[in-house]
Amino acid sequence: MNYQTTFKRYELKYLLTPAQKALILQVMQPHMALDRYGRTAIRNIYFDTENFRLIRRSLEKPAYKEKLRIRSYRAVGPCDDVFVELKKKYRSVVYKRRLVLPQNTAISCFRTGTSLPVHSQIASEIDYFRSYYQPLFPTVFLSYEREAYAPLEDGDFRVTFDENILYRTHHFSLSSELRGTPLLSPGQTLMELKTSGGIPLWMSHALTVGKIYQTSFSKYGSAYQNLLAQGGIQYA
Template sequence: MACITTMQRYEIKYLLGAREKEAILQAMSPYMELDEYGRTTIRNVYFDTDSFRLIRRSLEKPAYKEKLRIRSYQPACPDDPVFVELKKKYQSVVYKRRVVLPEQEALQSFRENTPLPLQSQIADEIEYFRSYYSPLRPTAFLSYEREAFRMTDGSDFRVTFDENILCRNRDFSLGSEIYGVSLLPEGCTLMELKTPGGLPLWLTSVLTRFHIYQTSFSKYGTAYQKFLYQSVRGGSFHD
């Protein structure tokens, strides 16, 4: 099993309270529906250098930045599909390259520092990234509960709501239980708009009416700033 995906889009983020989320859901209801994933708990393992070179560079807000992670949309057994993702951002445009492999094969490649067991342009990009930043190691396990919506007319605009965003720096199994340190203020939801261009008028109207403004929020960046930097000094954190 091997599947290859490439995406290019803008990702715009907002922090919402319960009132703002409900207003947006009501505005969305004539136009959007849950996508094929619907409501899921997403698990991610992020990779970085021992000095956290990748996330430290990203937090400097350069014109170009990149990160590498393995993601699953369910508790992953050895034969379940997971996504090895190379995510790049250049001048506000997000480019995502990913391949799909069985969990056991993907993690074995990173654990043993061997090439991914498939050949493709995207796999080559991932391997170049791994070689350039070598050695990489798992540095963060990030999980969150997501509601994902798509347009009913088939157009390429999506909205996701992420809650219960948790982080830990151990137990990196994609089949493990969900636990860790919370990254969001209590009662908050992270909304992401994923679009190839502009926003629908019905959405800009509700954002304006409720004074909802764009924010800068990186899950991995927030985890590093709050907790992970401690491990550079030999510390740790727990739930």
């Protein structure tokens, strides 16, 4: 496993009806296939300040924004590897810095405020972020079921479909079951197109035919706005 990863790409988001998803899957068939992970159940723990400074700033749609999370692609035990991710966005380009650590090590470092036990540029960036915004707390647990597609031929264009997106503000464990409050309407799917360049012409044509339009959708941001609307967030 690669224990350090850096991504730089565009991530375009679309909310699909069942009919629109069926259309996209049909059009994709000659060009793409499920990646080696197939359908996964992704779990995320998002970290923020006590007054939700990071997500409030992100929702203001600045030129630059950032977020920090710990993620797994299945239910994991205390000693299983998870991903510590620093995700940044500058003028529509997404930059992701990612480290792999055992869940108990990552959670312990975040709980105690100690540095990550890795000597690398990515670890230094994550530790600086944590120091700059300290203290950080686990604020939202987000889970969803994902189908990820990769091209049949060479290329970095990827398509993901996220469904059953749930959030909660307790039981922050990547070992836990998928439960919480839904973010999408019944039958909806969040599709993301991920690319470092352009969208293939066949996909652009399918979006036009299906009247599928790009949207701005942040899972963490939507969870925060729901909590705010329901009075689930109280500021000191």
